[in-house]
Amino acid sequence: MSVVAIQAPGSDQFRAAFREEAVELLRDLEASLLNLQDSNEDPEAVAGIFRNLHTIKGSGAMFGFTILASFTHHLENAFDAVRDGRVTLSRELIDLALQGIDHMRGLILNAHAGDRRPRMALVDKVTRLIASGTPGTSVVEGEATPTPQVVPFGDSRVWGISFTPGPDMMRFGSDPALLIRELAGMGQLEARADLSQLPSLTEIDPERCYASWELALYTGADENVIRDVFIFVEDLCFLRICSEDIEEAVAVPAVAQTVPDSPEPRAEVDPIVRVDASASPAAIKDRGPVEAGSTSMSPQQAKEAKSYDGGDRGGIRVAASKLDQLINLVGELVTVQARLSELALRRDDNEISSVAEEVERLTSSLRESSMNVRMMPVRNTFERFRRLVYDLARDLSKSVNLTIEGAETELDKTVLDQLSDPLLHLIRNSMDHGLETTGDRLRAGKSEQGHLHLSARHSGASVLIGVSDDGRGIDIARVRQRGIERGLISADAVLSESEIFSLIFEPGFSTAVEVTDLSGRGVGMDVVRRNIEKLRGNIDVASKPGKGTTVTLRIPLTLAIIDGLLVTIGDQYFVLPLAHTLECIELSRAEIDRSEGKQLINVRGELIAYIRLREYFGIEGDLQEFEQVMLVDTDSGRFGLVVDRVLGDCQTMVKSLGHLYQKINELSGATILGNGCVALILDPHRLVQECIRSLHPSARAVARAPAGARASLRAGPGSDIADANSNKIVPISRSSAPVGA
Amino acid sequence: MMMKRILAVDDSSSVREMISFTLKKAGYDVVQANDGQDGLQRSASSKFDLVITDLNMPRMDGIQMITAMRKQQGYGFVPILMLTTESQPEKKAAGRNAGATGWIVKPFNPEQLVSVIQKLVR
Amino acid sequence: MSLEWSREDGVSQVSLSDQADLSIATELKAALLQAFAPPATALTIDLRNVSELHITIIQLVWVAAREACAKKVAFDLLRPNDTDVINSLIDCGLTLPSNNAPEPAQEPAA
Numbered sequence: 001m002s003v004v005a006i007q008a009p010g011s012d013q014f015r016a017a018f019r020e021e022a023v024e025l026l027r028d029l030e031a032s033l034l035n036l037q038d039s040n041e042d043p044e045a046v047a048g049i050f051r052n053l054h055t056i057k058g059s060g061a062m063f064g065f066t067i068l069a070s071f072t073h074h075l076e077n078a079f080d081a082v083r084d085g086r087v088t089l090s091r092e093l094i095d096l097a098l099q100g101i102d103h104m105r106g107l108i109l110n111a112h113a114g115d116r117r118p119r120m121a122l123v124d125k126v127t128r129l130i131a132s133g134t135p136g137t138s139v140v141e142g143e144a145t146p147t148p149q150v151v152p153f154g155d156s157r158v159w160g161i162s163f164t165p166g167p168d169m170m171r172f173g174s175d176p177a178l179l180i181r182e183l184a185g186m187g188q189l190e191a192r193a194d195l196s197q198l199p200s201l202t203e204i205d206p207e208r209c210y211a212s213w214e215l216a217l218y219t220g221a222d223e224n225v226i227r228d229v230f231i232f233v234e235d236l237c238f239l240r241i242c243s244e245d246i247e248e249a250v251a252v253p254a255v256a257q258t259v260p261d262s263p264e265p266r267a268e269v270d271p272i273v274r275v276d277a278s279a280s281p282a283a284i285k286d287r288g289p290v291e292a293g294s295t296s297m298s299p300q301q302a303k304e305a306k307s308y309d310g311g312d313r314g315g316i317r318v319a320a321s322k323l324d325q326l327i328n329l330v331g332e333l334v335t336v337q338a339r340l341s342e343l344a345l346r347r348d349d350n351e352i353s354s355v356a357e358e359v360e361r362l363t364s365s366l367r368e369s370s371m372n373v374r375m376m377p378v379r380n381t382f383e384r385f386r387r388l389v390y391d392l393a394r395d396l397s398k399s400v401n402l403t404i405e406g407a408e409t410e411l412d413k414t415v416l417d418q419l420s421d422p423l424l425h426l427i428r429n430s431m432d433h434g435l436e437t438t439g440d441r442l443r444a445g446k447s448e449q450g451h452l453h454l455s456a457r458h459s460g461a462s463v464l465i466g467v468s469d470d471g472r473g474i475d476i477a478r479v480r481q482r483g484i485e486r487g488l489i490s491a492d493a494v495l496s497e498s499e500i501f502s503l504i505f506e507p508g509f510s511t512a513v514e515v516t517d518l519s520g521r522g523v524g525m526d527v528v529r530r531n532i533e534k535l536r537g538n539i540d541v542a543s544k545p546g547k548g549t550t551v552t553l554r555i556p557l558t559l560a561i562i563d564g565l566l567v568t569i570g571d572q573y574f575v576l577p578l579a580h581t582l583e584c585i586e587l588s589r590a591e592i593d594r595s596e597g598k599q600l601i602n603v604r605g606e607l608i609a610y611i612r613l614r615e616y617f618g619i620e621g622d623l624q625e626f627e628q629v630m631l632v633d634t635d636s637g638r639f640g641l642v643v644d645r646v647l648g649d650c651q652t653m654v655k656s657l658g659h660l661y662q663k664i665n666e667l668s669g670a671t672i673l674g675n676g677c678v679a680l681i682l683d684p685h686r687l688v689q690e691c692i693r694s695l696h697p698s699a700r701a702v703a704r705a706p707a708g709a710r711a712s713l714r715a716g717p718g719s720d721i722a723d724a725n726s727n728k729i730v731p732i733s734r735s736s737a738p739v740g741a
Numbered sequence: 742m743m744m745k746r747i748l749a750v751d752d753s754s755s756v757r758e759m760i761s762f763t764l765k766k767a768g769y770d771v772v773q774a775n776d777g778q779d780g781l782q783r784s785a786s787s788k789f790d791l792v793i794t795d796l797n798m799p800r801m802d803g804i805q806m807i808t809a810m811r812k813q814q815g816y817g818f819v820p821i822l823m824l825t826t827e828s829q830p831e832k833k834a835a836g837r838n839a840g841a842t843g844w845i846v847k848p849f850n851p852e853q854l855v856s857v858i859q860k861l862v863r
Numbered sequence: 864m865s866l867e868w869s870r871e872d873g874v875s876q877v878s879l880s881d882q883a884d885l886s887i888a889t890e891l892k893a894a895l896l897q898a899f900a901p902p903a904t905a906l907t908i909d910l911r912n913v914s915e916l917h918i919t920i921i922q923l924v925w926v927a928a929r930e931a932c933a934k935k936v937a938f939d940l941l942r943p944n945d946t947d948v949i950n951s952l953i954d955c956g957l958t959l960p961s962n963n964a965p966e967p968a969q970e971p972a973a
Contacts, residue, residue: 070956086961124953131942131961170885170919173791173820173842173861177918180955182860191956198922201895201930206888207818209918213956232843232860743882743914818885863915 018063022108025052026101027380033094033101034386046089049097050079056104066158066216068107070190074123075100081130095394096125098387119190157243159219159226164212164238167205174233176209182229187219212238320413323374330363330370334651335672337363342675367651374414375557378456378465379407381416385427389452392431399438399449400431409456411463415555418535419465422528426467426551427452429525434471434549444546446470462537462579463557468550474543476500482509501541505529536668538685540635554635554685566650566679567630567643569614570621573679574643575652575671580684582631582638584646589625601629601640610640611691616666632684639688654681666690744770745862746787750780750794750806751824760793763851764858777801777809784810791862793822793845796832804832804839811840820861865913868894873904879920880912888919895927905937910959916948921957928960938962 029052032045053076061069075097081087100122161183165176183189192214198204217226223241230239337359344356382404393400411419435441435450442448455466476497483489483503503509507526532539536556543549556562564575565584585603587610600607610629614621621644629640652671668683747769749760754775761771772789774780776798784792792810796803803823810816820842825833833844845857866887868877875898877891898906908924910916924940931938939962943949952958 120950120953124949127953127958128942131940131959170818172837172840173818175820175861175885175917177951177955177957178860178863181951184954189954191954193956193958195922195925195957198926198929201892201899201923201926204892204923204926206892206919206923207885210922211918211957215956229860235837815886 015063015065018059018065019108022056022060022065022068023105025056026105026108027383028052030098030101030387031383033097034390036089036094043083046079046082050076050083053079060108064158065107066160067188067190067218068104070192070214070216071100071107071119071123072104073192074126078126078130087130090129093126093129096122096129098390100126157218159215159217159223160240160242161215161217161226162213162238162240163215163230165209165233166236166238167208169233169236170207170209172232172236174236176211176213176233176237179229179233180213180215183215183217183226186221186225186229187217189218190216323370323413326370327374330367333363334367338650338673339675342673364651371412374412375410376413376416377408377410378416378419378463379404381420381423382407382454382456384420385423385454388424388427389431392428396431397437398431398435400435400452401449402452402454404454406456409458409463410557411456411555412557415535415557418531419553419555422531422553423454423465423467425525425528427454430467430469430471430549434469434473436472440472444472459554462554465553465555466550467553468548470548473545473547473549474501474504474541475545476543479503498541501543502539504541505539536683538635562652562654562681564650564652564681565630566647566673567628568645568647569617569643570619572617572619573647573673573677574613575650575679575681576630576632576641576684577668577681578649580632580634582633585629585631585640587627587629587642589623592627603631608638608640610642611687612642614642614644616687616691632688634685634688636685636688636692639684639691641682641684641687652679652681744768745790746770746772747858747862748772748774748780748783748789748792750774750777750792750798750803752776752795752798756795756824759851760854763854766851767855767858769858769862777803777806780806781809781813784816785813788815789819791820791822791858792816793824793858795824796829796836804835807836807839807841822857822861866890866894868898870898873902874907875903875905876907876909878909878912880914882915883910883913883920884915884917885919888917888923891920891923895923895930898927899930899934899936903934903936905939906931907939907941909941910943911941913943913948914945916943916952918955918957921952921959925960 029049032049032052036042036045036049053072057069057072057076060066060072078087078093078097082089082093087093103119103122163176163179165174169176180189180191184191194212194214195210197210197212199210204210219226223243226241227234227239230237233239337356341356341360344353386402389400389402392398430452435452436444436446438448441450451470453466453468455464455468457464480489480495480500480503483500483506484491486506486509488503488506488509489495505525505528509525529539532553532555538554540552540554541549542552562575563578565578565581567574567576585601587601591601595601599610599612601610602608608631613619614623624644627642627644628646629642630646631638631640650673652673654669654671665686666683667680668686669681671679671681673679745768747764749757749764749771750773751757751760752775757773757775761773764771772783772787774783777794778801780792780794781801783789794803794806798806801809807821807823810819810821821840823833823836823841823844824847825836825844826847836844842861843857845854865881865883866877866879868875870876877894877898879887879891895906906927908927910924928938928940930936938960940959942959
């Protein structure tokens with residue numbers, strides 16, 4: 001290693017890079033460990049785990065994470081023993097390793113983190129496990145370190161101490177173990193003894209110390225105080241003390257410290273967006289020295305690490321806040337560009353027009369590229385739940401197999417972040433209430449192992465996220481009963497299944513007989529709905545008694561900017577999300593008159609119901625001779641929305657409505673147009689749902705019928721659409737909603 | 742666990758008492774000796790886990806005692822602490838050569854004494 | 864007595880109790896040498912009742928484990944029960960050999 005390389009690793013830049021690398025390695029480790037329990041002993045996986053631990057230890061030591069390195073060493077030993085067949089890979093070891101990973105994560109993200117006690121208890125268990133070769137007896141945990149710890153704060157740092165007693169040290173009455181214990185009393189100490197210099201039994205001087213130590217001490221004490229520990233043996237040993245400045249000031253934003261015992265997924269671990277930056281060779285080059293410097297990783301290992309990671313390490317990492325700023329700026333630019341186009345149109349100036357067009361084109365690509373940067377696969381979010389499921393299954397003594405589908409589906413980073421919590425609640429709920437215990441499952445004639453399925457797939461401008469279990473399903477009668485008890489519905493209410501299921505998302509609703517720590521307090525599920533609604537998404541629940549439950553979340557791809565169609569009704573502007581819009585059909589007065597108020601339009605032989613937005617929103621103004629029917633695709637099927645005029649495409653930056661108007665479900669936001677006018681953004685799903693809700697029950701039954709039944713509605717004359725035809729959509733007078741900030 | 746036994750050797754009774762009082766309070770069993778000769782006799786007749794000794798003493802001084810004690814059966818590795826003063830750095834070296842484990846500089850307070858003792862015995 | 868040992872037909876047992884400190888290191892080495900004298904077949908080191916475990920004793924236990932492996936002698940270690948002893952080992956980054964693992968688990972310092 002060159003001199004430069006020796007000096008370089010201490011710098012914050014490299015330390016930050018190491019943190020990122022290590023957090024990823026830990027994520028891989030966690031995934032491999034969780035996979036191991038599925039596939040039992042897989043030599044390659046064990047070797048991979050060992051390699052990962054080795055990398056963390058080696059690089060950690062190099063970049064000054066001495067406590068981490070020292071702790072990792074013990075886990076590495078364990079997996080080395082598994083690799084050699086000296087220790088069998090037990091569930092206990094996997095549990096220990098998972099706890100160890102939590103602890104390591106704490107140490108990485110917050111170099112000071114980690115209470116020494118749990119760490120020492122872990123190390124103890126791991127060493128016992130290695131030593132015994134089989135799962136060890138349960139070991140002291142709480143009382144593991146009886147000596148009170150004086151952990152000084154303030155200007156604390158990690159000291160690396162090499163200590164090799166000389167041959168005479170003990171002849172002067174000093175016991176190295178006592179010195180090390182004295183160090184342990186000064187702060188947090190990680191010790192690693194090296195016994196490799198032991199001679200053979202015949203040659204050994206039984207009264208001499210052959211061991212040497214590498215120590216990492218995190219303490220507020222200064223070097224002199226540390227040297228004082230060795231004051232009587234200075235001349236009798238080899239001693240090297242060097243400080244590793246551990247002060248923060250790295251690019252990684254402040255991160256909540258993970259608590260090893262918490263079953264929460266580590267959603268906060270990665271506040272960083274990975275950017276596919278093939279476009280930024282300079283940035284990649286910046287990372288160069290780090291990789292070159294980390295001698296513990298051979299090129300071969302590096303390659304393996306890459307493929308292990310699923311490929312792409314050729315990216316740069318950018319703080320999420322920087323991206324948010326970029327998106328905000330692009331949003332502003334979109335608005336300004338709209339004004340420019342508007343201006344060009346009014347001036348009727350060819351030169352300005354062509355510049356405006358150019359700006360429009362560039363803005364559009366810029367917007368697309370920057371939105372793309374924010375898109376991240378749901379994989380990490382999903383994979384994190386493996387650990388949750390593992391922990392919960394253990395705590396609940398249930399056997400659960402988690403499968404993941406569509407992990408590559410991408411969502412906006414902000415959306416993804418806000419999805420973590422609701423998913424957590426849903427999974428907990430499934431694990432706690434949905435999936436039965438092994439005994440119950442067997443009695444019900446089901447497979448022993450419960451199945452939990454997480455899925456993601458695209459659907460227009462939305463992503464559908466599914467959480468399914470094959471558990472006992474939701475007891476619809478009980479939910480209904482509880483809904484009546486809680487005053488959520490009236491006793492004689494006629495409700496669809498899905499309406500009853502949706503009661504579980506009402507605040508304070510809970511049917512759990514037994515209140516557990518995990519869920520069942522009735523908190524959580526209403527939070528799920530609130531969070532999903534904040535994302536402008538919606539929730540659908542399907543459940544079959546004894547078969548299982550599926551909760552589907554429909555989440556918009558992105559929150560910030562949408563492609564829409566600008567339409568007018570009277571003098572009011574609306575934006576219809578383009579993603580939901582299928583086509584536009586002219587509707588003449590004559591046709592309306594011919595339909596005798598049935599509000600159905602024939603589209604190439606298919607009858608489609610339409611909603612007259614003018615009436616729906618109660619907008620005044622003269623009727624046009626020709627109106628436009630916008631065909632939209634919604635969860636409830638295809639519908640037509642009737643507007644006066646379609647002005648054309650527009651990219652709009654979504655502004656939220658003031659909270660007074662947030663209850664208006666049909667609107668998902670508002671935007672400011674180039675001419676300064678406000679346009680309301682329609683939410684076609686909700687709009688149609690609200691319409692259906694205001695119909696009378698029999699019509700609702702038809703409209704809510706499953707796809708097969710709906711097909712008959714579209715089948716045209718002859719089938720039993722008479723009933724549907726007789727149902728007029730009742731106009732509801734609403735004042736057009738003003739826009740908040 | 743058995744209480745650790747400490748032999749305190751000093752010709753000044755007040756220092757002996759102070760050492761004895763402090764260490765007993767810290768959980769040690771303390772036996773006093775008033776000079777080197779007395780100290781050697783006591784160490785020969787029973788086993789101690791640590792010896793703490795003054796250097797300037799009548800009859801047999803501390804350094805002589807340490808030299809002799811190291812040769813006694815069972816005292817090859819027992820920690821021996823000497824009491825020195827700042828004005829006698831050369832005594833420190835002499836004590837070390839004789840086999841002393843460490844030193845404590847007079848004047849010292851009880852806390853310092855206990856913390857040094859804890860370096861040397863559990 | 865803090866060290867007892869016995870041998871019968873190549874099967875040896877060395878038991879340490881109370882303070883397994885440096886004062887018995889020489890004695891322990893001697894006992895171990897005898898335990899490995901041919902025709903040795905098995906060695907048990909019993910540390911269950913120690914209240915203190917000195918580094919020199921730990922060293923000898925490791926050396927014995929290694930010797931046992933080299934000489935194909937069955938090696939069985941009965942580990943300390945005292946939590947203070949265990950904590951002390953951990954504090955010092957020390958481990959005890961396993962029943963069949965001959966090499967010190969530690970590797971040379973990086």
